[in-house]
Amino acid sequence: MAELKPFKLPDVGEGLTEADILRWDVKVGDPVAVNQVLVEVETAKAAVELPAPFAGVVHAIHFEEGATVDVGTPIITIRVGEGEVAETAPATGPTADGGDLVPSPPVDGGAAADRPASAAERPAASKAGRESVLVGYGVSGERGRRRRRVAREEAPSANDAFGVTPGAHAANAVLPTGRAVLAKPPVRKLAKTLGVDLSNIVATGPNGSISRLDVEEAAKSEAPRRGSGSAPTAGAETRIPIKGVRKHTAAAMVASAFTAPHVTEFVTLDVSEMMALRERIAARREFRAVKVSPLLFVARAVLWAAKRTPIINSTWDESAGEIVVKHYVNLGIAAATERGLIVPNIKNADSLSLLELAESIGALTDTARAGRTSPADMAGGTFTITNVGVFGVDTGTPILNPGEAGILAFGAVRRQPWVVGTGEDERIEPRWVTQLAVSFDHRSVDGQQGSEFLADVAAVLRDPGLALL
16 A cells, blocks of 8 residues: 655754755656665755655655755655556655645756756665765665765865966856746746846756856846946845854854953964974875875874963863863864854864874864765864965954964965074074964953963974974
8 A cells, every 4th residue: 555655854964944955856657776876965954965765756755856845845746556657646744744735846947957857867886985974763674875066066266366277167057948948946046036038048057958157157248348337237235144054153253252251362474384294294105196285284283282372272161161182182173164154163183193093184174075974073172273374364353263262363475575594693584474364262261271272282383393392
């Protein structure tokens, strides 16, 4: 006997209350197997793929891509039981928990080419594929293959400013000659908001589809020229919904800024010895497969200094009336991604060798940029480094991550004139110079302690040999 089973949005993090629907991997009528990826959602902490808890046929999809859904709300209904076939038309009526079934609306024109591939259409996943994030749904017979998220991955990343681009935009242009316009729902919505006619756009996306970047460029070309005196037209402004990672980051930063009394201190230092050591280490055989960046040595210096000033690696527990000093360092590295700022952390970073630390930073960064960071990777951080230098910025006044007592901003390393030597030997030479800024929670960290910590970090970067003491 066939039965309709709704699948409710689970809490995939630590007390999260909502998530955004990023991408459906199935459509109404598709057969699904246990642990097959149904949908990708974005929580306040990460993007997560949700697997099917039971096998059957998709009966109804209750929310479109881009919708924000509360935890515990049915997002899809699956028909289970014998005799069910893929062609069964979705019915309407109440679900098991009293909600209404809303079948997916028909798509127009060539929109079928934009929908996620069904289970039958997807090729078998390789062993290198990633398993579903959630556990407890049984053993998966195969791993779902992640589909490319066109709208998000084609938007320019922070690295574009430094010459890291996905390729020439015009070189991949595909003219929509006499066929239906291909564009995903979020792209169509953006075009409507900006007042852009999709039929007049040159498509550069996969299979001749129109990307978000195509729409944005078309909107720019149609904008009135400066000084024309005409009133702003539709598309002169873009409204970005406050949701997902951006919403969480904003709430966390406001809570931190107005809860913990921040103190920020700065230091400018000569790191020529560190840069020379970096070149020697990068040339070693065991380090050739990893990136040996200045950030690696800053991280090492922070871990060393935190052992000399343990209070910088603590938490202010208001409810218990205690300062909790951590005897381990889960080192957070702030990462700017297309989804916003996230801070995954390296667990027990203080116990790693320099090579292991380099490997961990590389894996953390690659995972963050690919949008694969899990909620567990962002939980439990004890101290954070934010590398603003990659943007050509000298320094800043970083805001503490909630629950942490310290955060260090690492600025750009520049070749600058510097006074070296003393007395009669004093002279000006070009040296590698950078700036550091540390913010700390003045409730638990005194000014002397914060200053000693920053001085120790600077000392190791000036003379890396101090770390051997």
